[in-house]
Amino acid sequence: MSKDRDVLTGVHFLNGDDAIAEGALAAGCRFFAGYPITPATEIAERMAKRLPEVSGVYIQMEDEIASMAAVLGASWGGNKSMTATSGPGFSLMMENIGLGMMMETPCVVVNIMRGGPSTGLPTLVGQGDVMQARWGSHGDYGVIALTPSSPQEAFDMTIEAFSLSERYRIPVIVLSDELIGHMYERVVIPEKKFLPRIRRRKPRKAPSEHLPFQGGEDLVPPMACAGEGYRLHVTGLTHDEKGYPVISAEAQERLVRRLCDKIRKHAAEIIRIEEEGTEDAEIIVVAYGCVARSARESVNMARKSGRRVGFLRLLTVWPFPEERIRELAANGVKGFVVPEVNYGQIAGEVERCAVGRDVLMVGLMGGAVHTPEIILEAIEEMA
Amino acid sequence: MTKPKSAQAGSVAGEKVRLEVRLSGFGGQGIVLAGNILGRSVVLFEGKNAVFTQSYGPEARGGACSADVVISEGTIHYPKVTHPDILVFMSEEAKNTYGKLLEPETTVIIDQDLVRNEGLEGRCSRLLSVPATRFAEELGRKMVANIVMLGFLTAVTGIVRHDSLQSAVLASVPKGTEELNTKAFEKGYQYGQEGEGGERG
Numbered sequence: 001m002s003k004d005r006d007v008l009t010g011v012h013f014l015n016g017d018d019a020i021a022e023g024a025l026a027a028g029c030r031f032f033a034g035y036p037i038t039p040a041t042e043i044a045e046r047m048a049k050r051l052p053e054v055s056g057v058y059i060q061m062e063d064e065i066a067s068m069a070a071v072l073g074a075s076w077g078g079n080k081s082m083t084a085t086s087g088p089g090f091s092l093m094m095e096n097i098g099l100g101m102m103m104e105t106p107c108v109v110v111n112i113m114r115g116g117p118s119t120g121l122p123t124l125v126g127q128g129d130v131m132q133a134r135w136g137s138h139g140d141y142g143v144i145a146l147t148p149s150s151p152q153e154a155f156d157m158t159i160e161a162f163s164l165s166e167r168y169r170i171p172v173i174v175l176s177d178e179l180i181g182h183m184y185e186r187v188v189i190p191e192k193k194f195l196p197r198i199r200r201r202k203p204r205k206a207p208s209e210h211l212p213f214q215g216g217e218d219l220v221p222p223m224a225c226a227g228e229g230y231r232l233h234v235t236g237l238t239h240d241e242k243g244y245p246v247i248s249a250e251a252q253e254r255l256v257r258r259l260c261d262k263i264r265k266h267a268a269e270i271i272r273i274e275e276e277g278t279e280d281a282e283i284i285v286v287a288y289g290c291v292a293r294s295a296r297e298s299v300n301m302a303r304k305s306g307r308r309v310g311f312l313r314l315l316t317v318w319p320f321p322e323e324r325i326r327e328l329a330a331n332g333v334k335g336f337v338v339p340e341v342n343y344g345q346i347a348g349e350v351e352r353c354a355v356g357r358d359v360l361m362v363g364l365m366g367g368a369v370h371t372p373e374i375i376l377e378a379i380e381e382m383a
Numbered sequence: 384m385t386k387p388k389s390a391q392a393g394s395v396a397g398e399k400v401r402l403e404v405r406l407s408g409f410g411g412q413g414i415v416l417a418g419n420i421l422g423r424s425v426v427l428f429e430g431k432n433a434v435f436t437q438s439y440g441p442e443a444r445g446g447a448c449s450a451d452v453v454i455s456e457g458t459i460h461y462p463k464v465t466h467p468d469i470l471v472f473m474s475e476e477a478k479n480t481y482g483k484l485l486e487p488e489t490t491v492i493i494d495q496d497l498v499r500n501e502g503l504e505g506r507c508s509r510l511l512s513v514p515a516t517r518f519a520e521e522l523g524r525k526m527v528a529n530i531v532m533l534g535f536l537t538a539v540t541g542i543v544r545h546d547s548l549q550s551a552v553l554a555s556v557p558k559g560t561e562e563l564n565t566k567a568f569e570k571g572y573q574y575g576q577e578g579e580g581g582e583r584g
Binding site: 011012013179182183184185186293294296297300369371372 | 419422423426427432433434435436437459460461462463465
């Protein structure tokens with residue numbers, strides 16, 4: 001099979017779901033396990049068609065629990081692997097996402113958010129899984145979640161998600177939504193030579209000396225995979241640097257603190273935000289994903305009527321840009337307007353950081369994204 | 384949002400404005416494919432920006448269904464159609480469902496054998512009609528009514544060039560149906576070019 005089928009260089013008219021599949025292939029993903037679910041099914045469909053063209057493997061599993069397990073296994077087998085789902089499937093994947101965090105397994109999990117809870121609105125948009133992406137599996141761990149606002153970003157961010165997953169050895173979440181997933185727009189796929197392709201960092205020490213869970217200076221251990229000559233023991237139990245279970249407060253302290261710190265201490269490198277007109281703004285609109293498109297329009301409308309309104313878009317919702325929000329709050333901004341298709345998940349985060357400033361949550365429960373007028377009204381209300 | 388100043392969508396094509404098109408009908412008429420083709424023609428063959436969204440769900444298989452295409456030379460932020468410049472109805476139910484979006488500046492296009500004028504006259508800037516489904520039946524396949532409609536829309540509004548839309552049709556339809564679809568497109572386009580289907584304003 002031809003390898004040059006993995007990067008479809010050129011200009012395309014794609015929806016976000018298809019763009020995610022192409023981004024994954026361009027990043028070198030060669031394994032997909034999943035269970036189809038609206039509105040993420042197009043990703044599975046495209047991967048089922050495309051992976052065999054590049055000598056990859058697609059498996060439809062019996063459910064999302066097994067899908068996530070297979071994705072972890074494929075990663076330990078040396079592949080870049082992924083799955084894609086939506087709310088109900090994301091809930092089922094949580095157990096094994098936690099296992100992936102504990103075993104420090106690079107992979108990508110896509111959640112195309114629809115309205116919840118439970119089966120909710122299968123075909124309609126939501127953004128209610130933001131906190132689930134952060135805290136959905138039990139215990140403490142560091143998380144990275146990317147929120148694209150267009151099919152082009154869905155492509156770009158999927159590649160970035162694979163890079164980040166290899167760099168920090170965690171399941172990285174692409175947290176998109178039905179609107180972006182099903183929306184068609186121009187997607188430019190660059191030539192292969194211009195695409196970043198991070199390789200998995202391998203141990204330099206001999207198999208007899210390698211400690212598979214020793215974090216080192218940057219807290220991220222190099223990863224030997226099955227069949228590469230190293231002895232491996234991976235487990236969901238708290239373990240020592242050899243990977244053997246140790247059930248003690250000391251081992252827990254060492255391991256879990258590192259699992260959190262490897263993301264916390266690199267937060268500045270990971271966080272991506274986009275700002276416009278925030279420097280002298282009285283009011284700042286904070287948005288992400290689909291709602292950022294409406295919010296951007298609202299900000300333009302408010303500026304035209306002479307209001308000093310800034311725009312801050314989260315390209316990564318996790319880690320959350322706490323420092324930047326604190327800075328802006330300290331700079332004398334009057335307040336923040338936070339529209340989202342849920343009842344105030346990121347609004348709470350903004351509130352936590354914007355001490356002493358007004359935070360106006362503009363929540364819709366799901367089914368439709370805000371019109372620019374709804375957010376404009378909130379801006380007027382705060383002004 | 385920048386809206387076209389002129390009441391007629393056709394006359395504003397080419398300016399840096401936001402142009403909103405909603406195609407509607409019942410599930411199975413190829414409304415969603417038509418929207419996809421229109422968006423694709425603009426993005427791939429005219430170098431402008433377009434966003435295509437669809438009503439997604441059970442209603443796309445029967446019942447009223449719609450496809451929204453927003454076109455601009457500038458950046459498109461909000462992707463949905465709320466103030467349509469062009470509204471296409473290919474079923475009565477779609478007219479009843481989406482007719483509330485009608486504005487005095489909207490150009491309305493109907494399949495005249497499937498949609499009555501009632502409730503439209505006097506409420507829009509132009510009311511144009513084409514027997515898209517009948518033409519498609521005459522060509523041998525009712526399913527190309529959507530492509531006839533696109534041909535007509537291209538001719539009467541000028542929002543996209545003939546060749547761009549034709550290329551997008553050929554890039555989108557199943558292999559083996561290219562000739563039929565090209566004929567369907569030309570049939571609708573010619574009908575529009577000839578000034579059939581109502582006054583052009």
